[in-house]
Amino acid sequence: MIELVNLSKRFKQMYAVKNLNMFIEKGEIIGLLGPNGAGKSTAISMLSSLIEPTSGDVLYQNKSILKNPSAFRKIVGMVPQDIALYEDLTAEENLMFFGRIYQLSGKELSRKVDEVLEQIGLRDRKKDIVKKFSGGMKRRLNIGVAMLHDPELLIMDEPTVGIDPQSRSYILETVKRFNEERQMTVLYTSHYMEEVEFLCDRIYIMDKGNLIAAGTKDEIKQILSSENTISITVERLNDAFIEALEQHPMTNRVTIGEKEVTILVPRETKAFSEIIKLAESTKLDLVSVDNKTPTLEDVFLHLTGRALRD
Amino acid sequence: MIWQIIKKQGLLFLRNPQQLLLLIALPIILVMILGTALSGMMNGSSSPLSLKIAFLESEGEEEQVKAFLADVKEQLPVEAFAEIEANLGNMLPVSTIKSVFDSEEVRDFIEVEYLKPSERNEIIKDDSYTAVIEVPKNFSYDLLTTMIVGGTAPTLKVTYNEEKQVGTSIIASFLTQMQNQFTKQNFLAQQGIQLSELAVEEMKAEIVTVNEKNPIEATSYYTIGMVVMNVLFIAGAISYYAFHEKQIGVFNRIILADVSRWVYFTGVFLTGMIFSFIQAIVIFAFSWLVFGISWPDVGLFLLVTVAFSFAVGGLTVFLSALNYKLNSEMITNFFMNIIVILLSVLGGSFFPIGDYVPAIQSMGNMTPNGSGLSAYISILRGENIAAISENLLFLVGFGMIMILIAVLCFPKRGVSA
Numbered sequence: 216m217i218e219l220v221n222l223s224k225r226f227k228q229m230y231a232v233k234n235l236n237m238f239i240e241k242g243e244i245i246g247l248l249g250p251n252g253a254g255k256s257t258a259i260s261m262l263s264s265l266i267e268p269t270s271g272d273v274l275y276q277n278k279s280i281l282k283n284p285s286a287f288r289k290i291v292g293m294v295p296q297d298i299a300l301y302e303d304l305t306a307e308e309n310l311m312f313f314g315r316i317y318q319l320s321g322k323e324l325s326r327k328v329d330e331v332l333e334q335i336g337l338r339d340r341k342k343d344i345v346k347k348f349s350g351g352m353k354r355r356l357n358i359g360v361a362m363l364h365d366p367e368l369l370i371m372d373e374p375t376v377g378i379d380p381q382s383r384s385y386i387l388e389t390v391k392r393f394n395e396e397r398q399m400t401v402l403y404t405s406h407y408m409e410e411v412e413f414l415c416d417r418i419y420i421m422d423k424g425n426l427i428a429a430g431t432k433d434e435i436k437q438i439l440s441s442e443n444t445i446s447i448t449v450e451r452l453n454d455a456f457i458e459a460l461e462q463h464p465m466t467n468r469v470t471i472g473e474k475e476v477t478i479l480v481p482r483e484t485k486a487f488s489e490i491i492k493l494a495e496s497t498k499l500d501l502v503s504v505d506n507k508t509p510t511l512e513d514v515f516l517h518l519t520g521r522a523l524r525d
Numbered sequence: 526m527i528w529q530i531i532k533k534q535g536l537l538f539l540r541n542p543q544q545l546l547l548l549i550a551l552p553i554i555l556v557m558i559l560g561t562a563l564s565g566m567m568n569g570s571s572s573p574l575s576l577k578i579a580f581l582e583s584e585g586e587e588e589q590v591k592a593f594l595a596d597v598k599e600q601l602p603v604e605a606f607a608e609i610e611a612n613l614g615n616m617l618p619v620s621t622i623k624s625v626f627d628s629e630e631v632r633d634f635i636e637v638e639y640l641k642p643s644e645r646n647e648i649i650k651d652d653s654y655t656a657v658i659e660v661p662k663n664f665s666y667d668l669l670t671t672m673i674v675g676g677t678a679p680t681l682k683v684t685y686n687e688e689k690q691v692g693t694s695i696i697a698s699f700l701t702q703m704q705n706q707f708t709k710q711n712f713l714a715q716q717g718i719q720l721s722e723l724a725v726e727e728m729k730a731e732i733v734t735v736n737e738k739n740p741i742e743a744t745s746y747y748t749i750g751m752v753v754m755n756v757l758f759i760a761g762a763i764s765y766y767a768f769h770e771k772q773i774g775v776f777n778r779i780i781l782a783d784v785s786r787w788v789y790f791t792g793v794f795l796t797g798m799i800f801s802f803i804q805a806i807v808i809f810a811f812s813w814l815v816f817g818i819s820w821p822d823v824g825l826f827l828l829v830t831v832a833f834s835f836a837v838g839g840l841t842v843f844l845s846a847l848n849y850k851l852n853s854e855m856i857t858n859f860f861m862n863i864i865v866i867l868l869s870v871l872g873g874s875f876f877p878i879g880d881y882v883p884a885i886q887s888m889g890n891m892t893p894n895g896s897g898l899s900a901y902i903s904i905l906r907g908e909n910i911a912a913i914s915e916n917l918l919f920l921v922g923f924g925m926i927m928i929l930i931a932v933l934c935f936p937k938r939g940v941s942a
Contacts, residue, residue, distance in 0.1 A: 260777075263781060264781075265777050265780060265781065267937075284783075285783050288781055288782070288783040289783060291781060293777070293778065293781050295773075295774035295777065295778070296774075297772075297773045297774045298773060299773050299774035299775045299777070299778050300773070300775070301533065301537065301775070303536075303537050303540040303541060304533070304536055304537070304540070308536065312529060312533050313778065313782070315526070315529045316526065316529065316778070316779055316782045316784055317782045318782075344540070360778070364782075
């Protein structure tokens, strides 16, 4: 359906996105993961035809959208990271305004506005001024506006930033429902691993403008097939234990929390006995040592050496 | 589509009472304050300057005139003498000076005391006098003789109070003007040019000059001044909204709905134009109801308001485009806080400064508000379209230049995150 070919964007001397290659099939939910500043927003701005790439192309049904974006824009719904709404207007007035911008009018517009209000659970609040809404309600309306013209492709740029868990869960369920009921294709960017794991069929991981991994959830987790992730919980961490862990030949990577240390070790290593020995020699009280099932977070950590939310 | 953009802006203004208050109520309050506080100065009913003059006359002018007529009767042909006798009323120097000092316009700021020469020493010691004018003996006789027969002209003795520099310069300028008048009369009389016609013409010319400044009431002036100033804030307010639309991603949403950026651009321009027109009409309607300011030619009034709104519409897209280009609302802030005030001072919104400094008048007419103000005042004075054509052309030209610059600055597609 859509293909990004060697897409790059340079601002002055710095590449925000460099040689990005992606494809999106109809009906898929694609996750685009990466920490802040990874280049996700720039990538989707180019994909949606909002900004011109420095080089590369975006193909929709094998035709470039760069020269004539009109046909492509008709099938795209965009949910921006910011609340792109008029906060001094009511929910209904916002939907009516954007509906007319999408060329809807008369009864069709009224029907569509009612339908969207129902889908996002704001029918009872349609006459309320948006600035009186909670963060979650604003986010839902932000999504609703993008749904007014029944887009085939919904691009969602971190749509759950700054909202409570209940609202986040509602939004994730809504996206899943849109995809299942309407066969809507979704490109979902986030730095929340659990959202992407819940929603997405395939995942692209970006860091510093580069694509560093791509595939299905299982394929990406396979990246860690040669390593185990071991979580060590302690009473009180000490520097000697951390230093000993870092210098031990079995350790590939060490991540330090307040009372927890996570290490990546080769799969064949007998890590438990080594960890107990190191704890005894550094006079550290262990609470638990767990061999964890790898998560996307672990994959990201493995690939970049940083946590996603750093 | 464009109508939706305009309607949405209307709703946003309505939902923001503070802004409405600033755009509509504030200029009305300012009109009331300035119109009342400065009406005396504008209408000439009072003056911040108050000058006091002592006028000392050694002897009566009537006796001197009789003596003059008796002496020249024998020296002149009968016809020439008859003509001089008939026109003598316009030529009496002391009476002319007194009539100027006693005129209503001058009396408002110059108090003249006619005293005896014996009181001179006391007056000189009194600091409250700006000047003492002494008419020497035989002054009128000698001056009339000089004018008709020739010879050396007599001089008035004027003693100035150096502590009142502004007042003394005004008195000096007054006397110089009168001196020129008599010198001119003197020259023309010697050339045989008929004095009666000339004197009447000069008086007439003076009356016309005075009448040009009088008809505009202070409230009328400040209604126009405040309208042309405050309408500029509409351009700032709408450009601020436009930039906010960019910041929160609404502009991108509009572009992604496949709406041409030129549709949006036109929407911003028309929004600026229509709301500035509405703002001006609301304030003028208020001034009509409350102050009774009515327009002699409503058609011309509407034409100027449309032209002025066009200029403000151009200013609105210009500011919006620069904000988009620089990705900052700094331009709008600078415009609202600094430029509007400068334009208002230059354009004469606070004080008709151009009436006193012609160079500033010319500069003021090169501002949209100053040009609008000049055009409105011309209409109030009953002038026709020819008198305001330059202002109209300037306003339309200004608007078009602003639009052109905005077109060159406006983003080609959406805007990056």
